Amino acid sequence: MKRLISSIAIGALALVGGATVGGPSAFAATTPTLVLSGGSAVFGLSPAIITGTAGAAGVVKFSAKGAVIKGCEAVATTTVTPFVARCSWMPDAAGATVLTGTLTPTDSVNFTSVDAAPFTVKVGVPVQGVISPIHLYVDTVLASGSTGPLAPRFGVSCAITSEYIVGQTIVFRVYGNNENLGGAVMDSSNTAKAYIEVAGVADPIPMAYGNHSGVAFWTGVLKTGAAPLYNTLGVISFKVTMIAKDTSTVKVLTSKLVRKVVNGVKAVDTDGKPVYDRVPYYRTVTVNPPLAGAVGTFTQSAWTATSQLTLYAVPKA
DSSP: OHHHHHHHHHHHHHHHHOOOSSSSOOOOOBOOOEEEEEOOOBTTSSOEEEEEEESSSEEEEEEETTEEOTTOSSEEOOSSSSEEEEEEEOOSSSEEEEEEEEEEESOTTTBOOEEOOOEEEEEBOOSTTOSSSEEEEEEEEEOTTOOGGGSOTTSOTTOBOSEEEBTBEEEEEEEEEEGGGTTEEOOTTTEEEEEEEETTOSSOEEOEEEEETTEEEEEEEEEBSSTTSBOOOEEOOEEEEEEEOOEEEEEEEEEEEEEOEETTEEOBOTTSOBOEEEEEEEEEEEEEEEEOOOEEEEEGGGSOGGGSOEEEOOOOO
16 A cells, blocks of 8 residues: 555656656757848948847857858847847948858757858949949930820830830930040040940941930930831840040149138138148140040940840730
């Protein structure tokens, strides 16, 4: 009888107190979350902030393109939810960059380390002026005169757009400045050639410079429609090229001292001496042999994918 009561007591103790045979009970640590965000940056400018939001307190190691970011080897999270760690990051190149992070929890008993899912950011690169010394701006507008299903979507023919329908006429508008000529506007007096090459079009499209409702710029026309006109659906691959004329004189940026004038009065310092400001100006320099004309190009690939020039079929009723 005593043996039976003893057995029951031991069994009850095991159930209530959690006693086990052969050692302590097994415990599975929790895997927290780690999500990366931010990191939007322009190459060559200020640092960008990468944010790691974790499911537990700890330290986060941030990496870019597989290399640990200097100064972000172990960034502590905040101590209260949301557990956030931030890394100041200076990109070393433009374009798509994969960012990663690893969280090491402070409570290593109850939480395990975890890697964030790779996070891709696109480091910005300047669209205009990427090819020196001619800086180009390019956009496209719908030519006037389209009616019916080809009429302007918003009733405005000259609106800047990148989406066109077969049968519409696309007008390229180009503005350019020549650094070799002191930033002078690229016009017919200093430009040898200006044309557009379109994939699938045999001959380059010449551009003309002229007055367009009081504003002067270069234009080139691409007519779309039934063959032999351009009618390939999808992204229109093009390249704009401008070639400056050779020149025997160039404007060189320099500076000079100019007497400072305040409210129409020549300024003097506390000792009565004249005060001067240094100001920039261009001086004309003769070069021999002549300076070969600079070349500037622009391709549609410089735009984001959603802004690239695209041709669609006529919508069905």
